[in-house]
Amino acid sequence: MTAQAEDFPRWYQDVVTTATLADNGPVRGTMVIRPYGYAIWERMQAELDARIKAAGAANAYFPLLIPESYLRREAQHVEGFSPELAVVTHGGGKLLEEPAVVRPTSETIINVFFAKWVQSHRDLPLLINQWANVVRWELRPRVFLRTTEFLWQEGHTAHATAGEAQSYSLQILHDVYEDFARNVLALPVVAGRKTDRERFAGADATYTIEGMMGDGKALQMGTSHELGQNFSRAFGITFQSRDGANEFAWQTSWGVSTRLVGALIMGHGDDAGLRLPPLIAPIQVVVMVVRADPEVQDQATRLGSELAGLGVRVHGDDRTDVGFGRRAVEWEVKGVPVRIELGPRDLAEGVATLVRRDREAKVQVGLSGLAERVRDLLVEIQSTLLDEAERRRRDRTFEVGDPSDVAATLSEGGFARMPWDAIRDHEAEMAAMGFTVRCLQGIDGSVPTASTEPDLVATVARAY
C-alpha cells in the first residue's frame, strides 16, 4: 500500500481496493459498493435513521424519474443542476413525449406532492426523509467522495414560519449530523454557514459540517438548507394559517451520503489501512485461530459467544489453511478495532494475544474475564480515535489575518481561520488558487444564520 506521506490520493485508492470497500463501475464515475463497504454504510444508515426519526421525520419514497419540466420551475435550482443531469429519453422502446431526468436531488418532485398534502396549518410541520440513490454526472469522479451515482438520505420539510424552518434546519445540523460525526464516526467537525458562493442552488442559507481529513484537507460531510419560500412559491405549497390567511410554507432540505465512507477512510486511516471507530465497525473484534487445533478452536468459539453475548459484533477467523500473517494483515487493512489471536501455546498458558488497531502494539492478556475487558476496550478505542482527530484539527488550524498569507500557511494542509470581513472580497480569487471558504461561524464558534452578519470568522481550506 502506498504511504500517506508519499501520495495521499493513491493511498486512499489503495485502501478502498485492498480493504474491499468498492470497485469502479462501468459507467463513468459509478461505483460498486462491496459487502464490507456496504456493511459500514448500513451501520451509518442505522445510526442516522434513528437520529432522523428522533427528530420527528418519517421515511417515504419518491420516484427516481422526474419530468424535466419540474426542474425548471425553480430558476436557481435548474441552473445549479442542469450540467450534471442524466436524461432518460426512451422508455419501453419509444421516445418519451417529455424526457425524464434521473433525480440529482428530489426537491422538485417532492414539493409537487407537498403541494397536494399541505392544506392547513394542521398539516405542518411536514417532516419527510428518503433513503435513495441519486445521479449527478461527474467529470472528475473519486470513489465515495464524488461519484456519478451515490446513496444518501435527503430530508424535506415544510413549516408554518421562517423561524420554525430555521430552527429545524439547525436541529438537523447539530443533533443529527454533528452528533453522528462526532459521537459515532469519532470525527469532530466545524459547523457553520456556507457563503453565498457555496450555497445550495435554491436555498436562502446552507449550513454545513466540515471535517479535516488526514492530509489536512477539508471534506464537506453534510449540509442542511433553509429554502425559505423559494420552492413553496415555485410549487404552490400553501396553507391556511390559524387566522385564516393563505400562506406559502417555509422549507428545509438536508442530506448526507456515501461520501461519509470516504470521510471515515481519510479521517482515521493510516499507512496500514482503515482504522474503524468501534461504533461504526461492522466487525468490532476478530478472534483468530492461529493454527488448526480442536482445543484452540473450542476456546475461540467460546470467546466469540461470550463477546456476542455482551453485544459485541465479533467475527471468528478459523481459516487455518490461509497463512496467519496474510489473515492478520487483512483484518488490519480492514480496520477491525480489536484482534485477538489464539494459538496452542497461548492456550497452555491461559492467555491470548490482543492487538488494538489504534495502537498496533501486541499484548498478552489473560483469558479469564477477557470478553468484558474487550468490551470496555472498545469504548476506550472509540474515544482515543476521537481524541486523535481532535488533536489533529487543533494542531492544524491556524489563525490568519490576511488573505495573502493563506497559501503559505496552508502549504502543508490544514484550516485557516480569519475574519470574514478580511476575505469576503477575495473569495473568488482564493478559490482560483484552490482555497475555499468552507464555512462561516460566529466568533464564539456558533452557527450564524442568514441574517447574522457582523464579526464572522471564515474557515478556509483546500477541500475534496
Place this chain on the structure above:
Amino acid sequence: MTAQAEDFPRWYQDVVTTATLADNGPVRGTMVIRPYGYAIWERMQAELDARIKAAGAANAYFPLLIPESYLRREAQHVEGFSPELAVVTHGGGKLLEEPAVVRPTSETIINVFFAKWVQSHRDLPLLINQWANVVRWELRPRVFLRTTEFLWQEGHTAHATAGEAQSYSLQILHDVYEDFARNVLALPVVAGRKTDRERFAGADATYTIEGMMGDGKALQMGTSHELGQNFSRAFGITFQSRDGANEFAWQTSWGVSTRLVGALIMGHGDDAGLRLPPLIAPIQVVVMVVRADPEVQDQATRLGSELAGLGVRVHGDDRTDVGFGRRAVEWEVKGVPVRIELGPRDLAEGVATLVRRDREAKVQVGLSGLAERVRDLLVEIQSTLLDEAERRRRDRTFEVGDPSDVAATLSEGGFARMPWDAIRDHEAEMAAMGFTVRCLQGIDGSVPTASTEPDLVATVARAY
C-alpha cells in the same frame, strides 16, 4: 370506500389512497410511497433482511446504470427485458457514446463483477444481496402490484456445483420467502416451479410462491431462479476447482418487491380497509384519548409506556380537536390490529374499550394488567389472520380434471389444481382466456426441480 364485492380493483385503489399508502407519480406507472406505506415496507425489509443474512448472503450495492451492451450478452435475458427498458442517452449535457439502461434487474452488471471476484473454489459460494430500485416500463401499471419503478431486494449467488445452486435457490424460496409470507405476513402460499412459458428470462428453472388474494386471484409474491451456467458462460465466471480444472460457476438469483405491500392489502383487507398482521404493522396498538381530560391523558400515556416497555409498537392519539369518529375510522382504514379507547367515563369505572381490527366487536376491558393482555392478544390476532387466509385458500381451491372445466370452476375466482399432463398442451390457449399456470408441484405438494417431470400438479388461476 368501494365494497370489495362491488369492484375489487376500485376497492384496492381506495384503500391505497385512504390509508395514505401511496400516490401515483408523474412519470407513467411510477408511485410515491407515503410514510405509512413506507413504514410497512421498512418492516418487511427488516424481517426479510434478517432471513437473508441468516441464509449467509451479504448486502452490497451495484450501479443503477448499466451499459446497454451488457444486457445483450445473454440472449434470452435481453429478449425478455428489452421491451421494458428505460434508456439514458444523455449525461452531463452530452450524448453518451454508449447509452445506459436503468437496471430492470442486475444479473448483467453483477456478473461482470462476479467474473472479477471469483477465481478459485475458495471464493465460492459467493452470496450477495442488494436492496435497490429497478425500472421496467409498464404499459398497464397498478400501484404496488405493477409499477414502472419498484423497490426490491435481488439476491445473486455463484456456486461450485449445480446441486449447491439448486439447493440454495430452494432454501431461499422456503426459508426466506415462504417463511416470511406465512409467519410474518400471515399469508399461506403455494410454492412450486414455474412452467417454461412463465420462467425468468435466462433461467433454467424459476421457483415461485403464489398467494391467493381476497378476490380469489393469484399474486406471484416472490421468485427464486436457478440460472444454471447461462450467465457464467455469458460473463466468463470461471473458477479453479479442487482438482485444478477450470469450470463455469452455477448461479441463482431471487427477489421480492414492494408488490408485497399489494399482497398484504389484498390478502387481508376488508370493506373497512387494511387489516395488518401485528408482526408487520408499523403501529400495533393505538391508544385513543376520547375527550380532552388530564386524567385520561395521563392514563393513556401510562398505558402507552407500559405497552412500549413490553416491546409493543404503540401510538398515542390525543388529537381531541379532531372528531372521535373520524379518528377511529382512520385507524380502522389503516388496519391497526388493536385500538384502545379511553374516555372519562371508562376511567371512572376502571375500564377501557378495546377493538380488535380482525373482528370489529367492541369489548370493555379492565385497566389492570391490560398491557400484558394486549401483548398476548397481538399473538392471537396474528394467528387468526393466518387461519382466515388458510381457510379461504382451502375453500377456494378446486380439483379439476379437464382444462375445459377451468373457466366455469373459476368463474368466481380461486385456484384450480389439475394434472400437468392434462393441461400442458393447452397452456397457451388457457392463457389467452386469462388463466395461467401459476406453478407446478409434486403430488405431495413438494417443489419439483427442472428435472422432476412425471406426475406434476398444476395450479391454475387468474393472476395479477
